[in-house]
Amino acid sequence: MFDKCKLNVCTRGPLVTDNDAGEIFCSSCGQVLIEKIVSVGPESRSFDLEQFNDKSRTGAKSSLAIHDMGLATSIGSLDKDASGNSLSGYMKNTFNRLRIWDSRSKSKGNDSNLRQAFVLLDTMKSQLSLPDNVIEETAYIYRKAAALKLTRGRGISSILYAALYAACRKTATPRTLRDIAKAGNIRKGDLATAYRTMVQSLDLKLEPYDPVEFVTKICSMIDVSETTRRNALNLLLKAEDVGFSIGKNPMSLVAAAVYLATCTTGEKKTQVAIAKVCGVSNVSVRNITKLFKVKLGLLIEE
DSSP, rough: OOOBOTTTTTTBBEEEEETTEEEEEEETTTTEEESSOOOOOOOOOOOHHHHHHHOSOOOOOOOOTTTTTTOOOOOOOOOOTTTOOOOOOOHHHHHHHHHHHHHHHTTTTHHHHHHHHHHHHHHHHHHHHHHHHHHHHHHHHHHHHHHHTTHHHHHHHHHHHHHHHHHHTOOOOOOHHHHHHHTOOOOOHHHHHHHHHHHHHOOOOOOOOOOOOHHHHHHHHHHHHHHHHHHHHHHHHHHHHHTTTTTTHHHHHHHHHHHHHHHHTTTOOOHHHHHHHHSSHHHHHHHHHHHHHHHHTOOOOO
């Protein structure tokens, strides 16, 4: 490539590359020498972290779900400068010491805690199909819990999954304790205990789930028609208008509404099967079903 503009009008200015316009022009006279240049850098589009590292032209964005928030230092292993020239012996020793201290700074207790936690969080993101806003909220809550040293004696995974459930509640993302415990291979009771401890310690104010958010998921799992789904939604909306859904387990309400909806459409689904999918007891489904009939005046034959 030219070092200077070699047109007759100018022999002084160095060349400037404008990547946005795709042009190379002389900085002295402004003459455009090459138009529509093709970028030879890596492709910026990516679908996962591995493709991003291979293809992106810039570094990763700052995120709370990264242990150093995406602001990490990186000291190359090659003892060469930016021009490719070998470093002197003194500079080699200097950079060796810098690499040692950089490695030590990244192995501190809190940093190690966050590394381990966010590896688990990335796994849960794929298993539960969680959006980015839930992951960011989970990381924010977990950092607050780690600052209060809630992980001591309880383990990183239990507090992280409790933070994940709290983030799902806060962002109205329908994921139950049972879903998170199953995906994280942890006992539901341990997760519930960690969640209560974290809510009390962090003074979190979380709204209960809206049962309507779970209807589509449950109907898909038991394979019923769209008519059944709509009837179940209508029953839940009527229950909210009457006010008897307050204080009830959302999954029990969903199970009872779906069961009554299947009765109206003639689809053969038992209370036991629906209760198992919803993660509640069939006794709860039976009691809530009776409550639906009494409060809403339903005349549905089971």
